[in-house]
Amino acid sequence: MEFRVLGTIEVDGPAPTSSPAGAKERAILARLLIDAGRTVPADALLDAGWDDVPREVAARSLAVRVANLRAFLEPGRERGAPSSLLVREGPGYRLAVDPRQVDAHRFELELRAAAALPPAEAHAALDRALSLWRGSPYGDFVDAEFAQAEVRRLEDLRADAQAAHARALVELGRPLEAIPALRRLLEQEPLGEELTRVLMLALYATGRQVEALEAYRALAARLVELGLQPGEPVRELERRILEQDPGLAAQHEPAAPLPTPGRPAPVGREHELGRLRAALAAAASGQRTGVLVHGEPGVGKSTLVDAFLAEAAQPGGAAAGVGQCVGHRGPGEPYMPVLEALGELARGPQAEAVRTALAQRAPTWLVELPWLLDETTDPEAVRHRAQGATRARMLREMLEALDAMGKAAPVLLVLEDLHWADDSTLDLLDAVLRRRDPARLLVLGTFRPAGEHGEPAVAALAHDLCVRGVAESLPVGRLPEPAVEDYLRRRFPAGGLPDGLAPVLARRAGAGCPRRGRCG
Ligand SMILES: Nc1ncnc2c1ncn2[C@@H]1O[C@H](COP(=O)(O)OP(=O)(O)O)[C@@H](O)[C@H]1O
Ligand SMILES: [Mg+2]
Numbered sequence: 001m002e003f004r005v006l007g008t009i010e011v012d013g014p015a016p017t018s019s020p021a022g023a024k025e026r027a028i029l030a031r032l033l034i035d036a037g038r039t040v041p042a043d044a045l046l047d048a049g050w051d052d053v054p055r056e057v058a059a060r061s062l063a064v065r066v067a068n069l070r071a072f073l074e075p076g077r078e079r080g081a082p083s084s085l086l087v088r089e090g091p092g093y094r095l096a097v098d099p100r101q102v103d104a105h106r107f108e109l110e111l112r113a114a115a116a117l118p119p120a121e122a123h124a125a126l127d128r129a130l131s132l133w134r135g136s137p138y139g140d141f142v143d144a145e146f147a148q149a150e151v152r153r154l155e156d157l158r159a160d161a162q163a164a165h166a167r168a169l170v171e172l173g174r175p176l177e178a179i180p181a182l183r184r185l186l187e188q189e190p191l192g193e194e195l196t197r198v199l200m201l202a203l204y205a206t207g208r209q210v211e212a213l214e215a216y217r218a219l220a221a222r223l224v225e226l227g228l229q230p231g232e233p234v235r236e237l238e239r240r241i242l243e244q245d246p247g248l249a250a251q252h253e254p255a256a257p258l259p260t261p262g263r264p265a266p267v268g269r270e271h272e273l274g275r276l277r278a279a280l281a282a283a284a285s286g287q288r289t290g291v292l293v294h295g296e297p298g299v300g301k302s303t304l305v306d307a308f309l310a311e312a313a314q315p316g317g318a319a320a321g322v323g324q325c326v327g328h329r330g331p332g333e334p335y336m337p338v339l340e341a342l343g344e345l346a347r348g349p350q351a352e353a354v355r356t357a358l359a360q361r362a363p364t365w366l367v368e369l370p371w372l373l374d375e376t377t378d379p380e381a382v383r384h385r386a387q388g389a390t391r392a393r394m395l396r397e398m399l400e401a402l403d404a405m406g407k408a409a410p411v412l413l414v415l416e417d418l419h420w421a422d423d424s425t426l427d428l429l430d431a432v433l434r435r436r437d438p439a440r441l442l443v444l445g446t447f448r449p450a451g452e453h454g455e456p457a458v459a460a461l462a463h464d465l466c467v468r469g470v471a472e473s474l475p476v477g478r479l480p481e482p483a484v485e486d487y488l489r490r491r492f493p494a495g496g497l498p499d500g501l502a503p504v505l506a507r508r509a510g511a512g513c514p515r516r517g518r519c520g
Contacts, residue, residue, distance in 0.1 A: 001073075002103070003033055005103060005104050005137055005139075006107060006132050006135070007134025007136070007137070008139030009029065009140070011072075016075075016520040020068065020072040021072075024050070024061075025065050025068050027048045028049050028066065030138055030146075031048035031147075032086070033095065034147065036097055036099050036101070037098065037099050038269070039089045039092050042059070045093065047145075047146055047479075048144070049062070049065065066093060069086060070083045073085050078427050084096060106132065107132045111125075111126070111157060111161050111164070113146070114126050114129070120168075123168035123169065123172060126168060129161050130162065137151045140332065153343060163182075163192075163194065166185070170198055175206050176201035176348075177349060179199065182198055183276045191219070194233075196216065197234045199212075199215050199239065200234070200237055201237065201474075202258065213238065213242070224484075267479065267483045268483020268484075268486065269303075269476075272304050272476060277308075279291045279472070280312055280318060280442050283318075283410050283440055284318070288439045288441045288470075289442050290429075290470060290472070291471065293474045294448065294462070294474070295473055295477060296448060297448055297451075297476060299477065300476055302446065304476060307468065309414065312482055313412065318410040318412040319350035319353070319409045319410070321341035321342060321348065322349065322414040323342075324340060325419075325421045335368075337415050338398070339422065342365065343371075344393055353405055353409070354405050355372055357401045357405045359382075362398055362435040363382050363385035363397070364393055365397060394424075398428060399435055402432060402439060403439040409440075411440060413441065413442070414446075415429065415445045418456070419447040419449075419456035420460040421457075423457075430461055433470045434465075447459065481502055484505050485502035485506075488505070
């Protein structure tokens with residue numbers, strides 16, 4: 001059973017709905033969840049659920065509400081039978097769950113763990129932690145008095161997580177991606193010294209020393225008004241920037257995107273890379289383009305796409321977002337890979353354009369990506385605008401938002417492993433590629449043509465799109481013999497490859513075996 005409070009309250013359990021129907025039951029549940037696993041005095045529950053009636057009346061009603069809540073949490077249990085989940089204990093009640101069943105607690109655990117991790121792992125942990133957020137904590141109760149301290153605590157932790165996420169990006173040599181988030185966080189917390197320091201590092205690393213110094217001066221000016229001055233770490237950084245400290249440059253040189261560990265630059269894929277480059281050039285000139293990369297598992301689709309992304313998403317290049325379809329979750333969660341790709345786009349170098357396009361054209365999507373809301377946008381207003389979202393409306397909004405994003409820079413939308421895609425994602429792929437309006441957009445999808453469950457739905461769709469001439473098929477076959485030899489030489493540079501090893505390996509791996517793409 002899972003309880004979610006980083007957004008509207010949701011319970012993932014045996015009940016047919018995700019939260020109890022009654023407002024008082026929901027309030028009691030919220031209050032119990034603040035102290036999940038611990039006893040909450042009955043008085044505190046009364047404070048949470050009743051502010052309008054005399055205590056004795058409320059106290060009588062509490063037992064009934066608790067019984068309703070038990071019925072919701074454990075629909076199978078006979079009414080009246082003792083509950084092991086919502087237990088009466090001493091002066092109150094306890095929700096007997098492991099705190100790790102609550103998303104807010106897992107968020108905190110990831111955040112704490114990240115503090116001790118090296119940048120790449122910390123970045124991944126913080127990504128996971130931040131992705132648990134769906135909206136304002138404790139949703140409906142965000143302004144309720146009983147929840148306020150906890151809501152404020154969680155929101156502070158979220159800001160910490162965002163700051164740590166930005167710092168990890170800078171440490172990973174991806175300062176460009178960190179800058180928009182840092183600026184937004186600083187607007188919320190204008191006296192944030194550590195935020196300023198990381199922003200200065202990020203700006204300096206991208207060659208914007210003047211802006212780095214301006215960030216320092218803005219902070220110093222605000223502190224002076226309070227009779228304070230910046231602390232030593234920020235002051236030291238300012239000094240080092242002014243002195244053009246070479247250590248600083250070496251440490252934070254604007255780096256090319258790091259190759260993902262374990263993903264070597266591919267050998268023998270020049271032809272495929274050439275086709276992807278041509279497709280991107282067409283997209284950049286305003287011709288929306290789709291490329292559907294297909295081949296058996298392990299043949300090298302992701303490696304090819306990663307290599308292409310590394311060059312396409314250089315500063316000044318395309319804005320790229322990658323979404324991964326996941327086997328066991330695919331059909332259940334509509335648009336999951338698209339949302340993931342949007343999240344990445346919204347954190348990338350074109351963050352501003354992406355966020356603006358979503359805010360102006362796609363409120364039904366923005367409500368699904370609440371962590372993208374900044375303090376200038378009222379979440380309530382977005383929810384209001386998103387009311388009455390239908391599948392058709394979401395689709396239409398995303399088509400328009402993607403067109404708008406392309407105005408700032410060509411957009412590269414990558415959807416990996418589409419054989420696992422949910423129907424909504426496939427509908428979007430279909431609609432976005434068939435749309436006639438010009439757009440600077442390249443949609444790159446990968447899939448396996450057939451698996452244990454026969455041919456996936458995306459294979460027929462890809463065929464259809466290619467026949468219509470709105471997408472092209474890019475089959476990835478096994479490596480030919482010279483590429484295998486090249487790979488072995490790179491892998492074992494000490495030399496002394498036995499003659500004839502490459503051809504044997506290539507044959508064993510089925511190199512050069514003719515494969516036909518689905519559409520030619
Ligand atoms: N062209 C290549 N050169 C070197 N290694 C490769 C190449 N293509 C794939 N690999 C390696 O093969 C493995 C599987 O490749 P991957 O791209 O993940 O396959 P797919 O996405 O098609 O399932 C990876 O470990 C990758 O590093
Ligand atoms: Mg793959």
